[in-house]
Amino acid sequence: MLLGLALAPPLVQAWSLNIAAASRRVFLHVGNGTRDATNTTINRVEVTVPGAALASGAAQAMTTNSTQSTTLYGDGYTTCPTPASQILVGAAYRRSNGGDGPASATLTVTSPASLTNAAGDTLPFSQISWTVSAPGSSVPNVIAAGTFNGGTLTLATVPANTYIENCHTFSYANSVLPAAGTYNGRVTYTLSSP
Known part of the structure; x- marks a missing residue:
């Protein structure tokens, strides 16, 4: 996902589905995608901050170019x-009933320390955070909300033969x-x- 330069109230819900045991496989979906094929789409998340609001500390909701609304x-x-x-964002981990792999998979997100502009100026990636939701779901949140940290964050542990997903809504701290x-x-x- 490409981020350019959120604050919706957090709904701590997600979807979690049991899936049939089969040969070992991981499945990751972020933004636009397809279920059973490799997809190289990189969705953008962006915001334009009005001049009068610059550095005001008033968080700015970000928009995306994603069109994926359905699981x-x-x-x-x-x-x-x-x-x-x-x-x-969705992730699945499948393995056989005989246990042909670890009991779970790990979902992470990695960000650089800063966003950069054409002149080489930087903006800390920690200015961008996200909330999570899955309207209508009664399943407790299984993919974490957070703030980018210029490193790697663990978002979820995905148990074997399980699919999890939710929506991420981004904001710029400003x-x-x-x-x-x-x-x-x-x-x-x-x-x-592993």
């Missing part, structure tokens, strides 16, 4: 009803005064099971 696993339920302001420009940076979501 890619299971029944096609609308998990993210407003994809223009949400990114759908508590620093950056040099003028468009700042870019890329975060990487990873699902791994």
Whole structure:
């Protein structure tokens, strides 16, 4: 996902589905995607801060270019009803009943220390955070909300033969005064099971 330069009230809900045991496999979905094919789409999350609001400390809601509103696993339920302001994140870990791998997989997100503009100016990635939700779900949150830290954050542990997902809504803290420009940076979501 590419972030450019959230504050919705956090709803701590997610979807968690049991999936059939089978040969070992991980499945990760962030933003637009397809269920059973490799997808190289990189969705953008961005905000334009009005001049009068710069460095005011008033958090700025971010928008996305995602169009993915429905789950890619299971029944096609609308998990993210407003994809223009949400990114759908889903992860599945499958293994055989004989236990052909670890009992769980780990979902992480990694960010650089800073976003940069064309002039080389920087803006701390820690200015960007996210809340999580899955409207209508009664399942407790299984993918964490947080703030990028210029390193790797663990978002969830995915038990064997389970699929989890929720929506991430991003915001820019707007508590620093950056040099003028468009700042870019890329975060990487990873699902791994050694």
